[in-house]
Amino acid sequence: MKLSFRYKKVADGMHRPLIPLQFNLNDGTSVTIVGLLDSGSDVILIPKEIAESLGLKAGRKTHEVDGVGGKIKVAKAGIRVNVDDGRHNYRIPHRLEVCVQQSGSMFDNILVGRVPLFEEFIVEFNEQASRVKLRPSHRH
Amino acid sequence: MDASYEYFMKEDLSKYAGDWVIIVREKIVAHGSRDHIAKMLRQIKQTHRGEPLFIAKVPEKTVQIV
Numbered sequence: 001m002k003l004s005f006r007y008k009k010v011a012d013g014m015h016r017p018l019i020p021l022q023f024n025l026n027d028g029t030s031v032t033i034v035g036l037l038d039s040g041s042d043v044i045l046i047p048k049e050i051a052e053s054l055g056l057k058a059g060r061k062t063h064e065v066d067g068v069g070g071k072i073k074v075a076k077a078g079i080r081v082n083v084d085d086g087r088h089n090y091r092i093p094h095r096l097e098v099c100v101q102q103s104g105s106m107f108d109n110i111l112v113g114r115v116p117l118f119e120e121f122i123v124e125f126n127e128q129a130s131r132v133k134l135r136p137s138h139r140h
Numbered sequence: 141m142d143a144s145y146e147y148f149m150k151e152d153l154s155k156y157a158g159d160w161v162i163i164v165r166e167k168i169v170a171h172g173s174r175d176h177i178a179k180m181l182r183q184i185k186q187t188h189r190g191e192p193l194f195i196a197k198v199p200e201k202t203v204q205i206v
Contacts, residue, residue: 008149011201018196020145032142034196038206050160050195053178068205084142108174109197111206 003085007130017132024080025055041113044098051100058100072104092120144194156198163194
């Protein structure tokens with residue numbers, strides 16, 4: 001199984017790898033959110049306002065994270081996630097850890113970094129084709 | 141796949157650049173800054189009860205580093 005997503009065209013010659021993640025919420029509903037796939041980021045980062053509006057419960061303990069915009073504080077939360085490209089729907093078999101931004105210069109987007117998504121999937125970026133492919137790593 | 145994702149990927153949403161959008165059944169039903177997302181989501185959950193919701197930040201046409 002390989003999930004394939006094309007990049008979103010932002011402007012002529014500018015495309016970004018935005019992938020949909022279906023968050024399965026505690027109230028039994030689900031919401032699909034789009035995140036920027038970022039191989040340079042160590043974690044999945046979600047702005048606090050977005051996490052709270054989805055009812056994500058972050059832990060009390062905060063951790064310092066270093067980014068281009070400076071240091072920020074995050075708290076960790078867990079969420080059940082499906083990834084669907086229209087041909088395949090893959091349910092990640094455990095809760096995915098995400099970092100909810102608590103303070104610091106806010107990055108106004110959802111970053112989908114390497115841990116844990118790149119552990120769940122073998123990720124292939126194809127800039128020429130403006131596509132990204134995710135193949136489950138079946139590490140479990 | 142969520143039809144709203146297809147809509148988001150295909151449509152030129154540049155007039156919403158920089159905004160967060162909520163899409164329901166291939167229609168933008170709310171948009172605004174991150175600070176307003178909770179209020180928008182509460183309202184949409186009331187008016188579109190049980191409908192699949194889709195949330196995204198519309199990218200801006202500026203070079204981005206993260």
